[in-house]
Amino acid sequence: MSVITLDHVTKKFGDSVVVNDISDEFKDGEFITLLGPSGCGKTTMLRMIAGFEKPTSGEIRIDGKVVSSADTFVPPEKRELGMVFQSYAVWPHLNVFANVAYPLKIRKVPKAEIKEKVEKVLESVHLSQYAKRMPSELSGGQQQRVALARALVAEPKVLLLDEPLSNLDAKLRERMRFEIKEIQARLGINVVYVTHDQGEAMTMSDRVFVINSGVLQQVGTPVEIYRKPENQFVADFVGKVNFLKGISENGKIKLDGIDGTLDYSGEITGAVDVAVRPENIRISEENAHFRGKLLSEYFTGDTNDCRITAGGNELRMITDAATYKHFSDSETIGLYITDFMVFPASDSDFRKIMT
Numbered sequence: 001m002s003v004i005t006l007d008h009v010t011k012k013f014g015d016s017v018v019v020n021d022i023s024d025e026f027k028d029g030e031f032i033t034l035l036g037p038s039g040c041g042k043t044t045m046l047r048m049i050a051g052f053e054k055p056t057s058g059e060i061r062i063d064g065k066v067v068s069s070a071d072t073f074v075p076p077e078k079r080e081l082g083m084v085f086q087s088y089a090v091w092p093h094l095n096v097f098a099n100v101a102y103p104l105k106i107r108k109v110p111k112a113e114i115k116e117k118v119e120k121v122l123e124s125v126h127l128s129q130y131a132k133r134m135p136s137e138l139s140g141g142q143q144q145r146v147a148l149a150r151a152l153v154a155e156p157k158v159l160l161l162d163e164p165l166s167n168l169d170a171k172l173r174e175r176m177r178f179e180i181k182e183i184q185a186r187l188g189i190n191v192v193y194v195t196h197d198q199g200e201a202m203t204m205s206d207r208v209f210v211i212n213s214g215v216l217q218q219v220g221t222p223v224e225i226y227r228k229p230e231n232q233f234v235a236d237f238v239g240k241v242n243f244l245k246g247i248s249e250n251g252k253i254k255l256d257g258i259d260g261t262l263d264y265s266g267e268i269t270g271a272v273d274v275a276v277r278p279e280n281i282r283i284s285e286e287n288a289h290f291r292g293k294l295l296s297e298y299f300t301g302d303t304n305d306c307r308i309t310a311g312g313n314e315l316r317m318i319t320d321a322a323t324y325k326h327f328s329d330s331e332t333i334g335l336y337i338t339d340f341m342v343f344p345a346s347d348s349d350f351r352k353i354m355t
Contacts, residue, residue, distance in 0.1 A: 002063050002080075002157035002190050003028060004049060009058035011044055011214075018044050020214040021058070026158075026192060031184055033193045033201040036211035037237070042194045043162055045211070049192060050083055050160050051076035062157065082151030083160040086167065088143040090135045090150075096122070097131040100149045107154070121153045124183060141172045148180070158190040165200065177203050198238050202226065210234050232343050235275045242281075242315045244274040248342065257311030260290030262337060271345035278305075278318040280339040283327075288334030299324045310335065 004026040011019040019041040026032045034042035047053040048068060049060060060068040067074040090099050097118055104114045122128045125145040135143055144164060151159055161180070165173045181204045184191050195201055201208045202222040210217040210225060210233075218230045229235035232243070245256040248269050253262040255274065262274070292310035299305075304324040306317040317335070327333055 003061075004158060004190070004192070005059075005061040005064075006045075007059040007061070009045070009048065009055045009060060011041070011048060011053065012056045018214045019048070019055075020216075022216050023058075024209070024216075024219060026190060029188050029190060031181065031191045031193065031204055031206045033195060033205040033208045034211060035195060035198065035201040035208050035238070036217075037196055040211045041214040042196075042209075042211050046160055046162055046192060046194045049158075050081055051079050080154075080157045081160055082154065082156035082158070084144075084147045084151050084162070084164045086163040088135075088140075088147050088167075090143050090146050092135050095132050095134055096127060096138070096146055099135070099146050100153050103150060103154045117153055117155075118149075121149045124152070124186065125149045125179075139172075140168050141176055144168065144176060145179070148183070152183075152187070152189075156189070158192060159184070161191060161193045163195055165195075166197075174199075180204065201238070208238075210238065212237070229275075229341065232273060232275065232346060235341060235343075240278050240316060240318070242276045242278065242313075244276065244313055244315075245345065246272050246274050248272045253342070255290065255311070255313075257313060258290045259311070260288070262289060262340060264342060266342055268342050268344055273343045273345050275341040275343065276315070276337055277339070278316040280337060281308075281315065281317040281319070282336045282338055283317075283319060283323060283333055284336035285334040287336045289337050290335055291332050292335050294327050294329055294331050294333055296329060297324055308333075308335065 006022055006024050009019060009022050034045055036042050044053060048055050051067065051074060054073060055068050059066060062079060066072045067079055100121060101114050101118045104117060122131055125148055127142065127145055127149060130138065130142060165176050168176060177200055193204065205222055207219060208222055208225050209219050212233055218225060218234045225234060225238050229238065235241050246253045248264055251264060253264045253272060253274060290310055292308040292315065295307040295309055297304055297306050302321055304319050304321050306319065308315045308317055
């Protein structure tokens with residue numbers, strides 16, 4: 001196990017700042033996810049930890065030892081890290097055993113020890129029965145597990161994963177999330193995981209680092225990131241959300257264009273942006289905060305995914321599947337808000353500026 005320390009790490013390519021003054025510590029046994037849109041700087045951060053990129057300024061330490069700074073640079077092969085890339089990068093001419101054994105072979109580890117370590121790691125990723133198969137005989141998920149085993153066989157201090165599931169189909173990707181998390185928990189190894197997929201971040205992480213345009217927006221557990229986002233970008237990027245304009249005063253929020261108010265005990269006053277998750281809108285005639293017109297419904301099996309218009313605002317509501325077709329399209333229904341988040345009003349479209 002290992003501790004990774006980032007101390008005011010900045011990376012520039014020319015005049016472009018891709019990672020801007022990030023500091024934190026990844027603790028022993030943590031599963032850390034770097035989450036953000038394409039081009040936000042998350043892969044660059046991972047590559048600096050791995051040693052494939054040098055920080056422009058700042059310092060990176062592993063177990064207290066400086067591996068990157070203005071005066072020091074430890075090459076990737078001496079950082080005792082394992083890395084799995086987006087592409088499987090398994091050698092097609094070597095069978096599973098030989099692919100996994102390769103890092104030990106080039107280090108001239110004795111054959112008996114190689115056999116012992118490879119068999120152990122293949123068992124941990126559930127590939128023991130495929131040791132003699134060629135990559136062409138494996139599914140995408142099995143090839144990804146080969147890449148994972150190869151990264152683990154040398155017993156690295158930290159495992160770095162760069163969008164390793166993006167090439168898999170949806171069902172397999174979901175299964176692999178849990179398999180990687182189970183392996184990490186069983187081995188007690190530190191993981192730094194890069195993704196733009198919020199589902200992966202929510203289900204796998206101990207802590208999530210939300211990054212946009214090189215700037216760290218928020219750090220927290222998946223629950224904290226989802227339920228208590230620090231700004232509109234985080235609220236919008238992590239999960240589904242509706243935004244409504246309003247005015248906060250005297251313990252109430254009057255929503256723009258909507259005949260209704262929300263009780264609010266927070267400290268933000270004046271013009272506000274109200275963020276409402278689709279699952280926090282309920283159909284209720286008795287306790288309705290306001291009324292809206294049902295535009296469309298989409299049956300997804302376990303939910304009813306609806307579009308509603310209220311006072312010129314189009315809202316998304318995700319409710320119980322039993323409500324599907326209970327109301328007619330264009331019917332006016334009462335809507336009750338079970339939970340919401342409030343931010344100071346933004347004059348501009350942050351979703352365009354921050355992505």
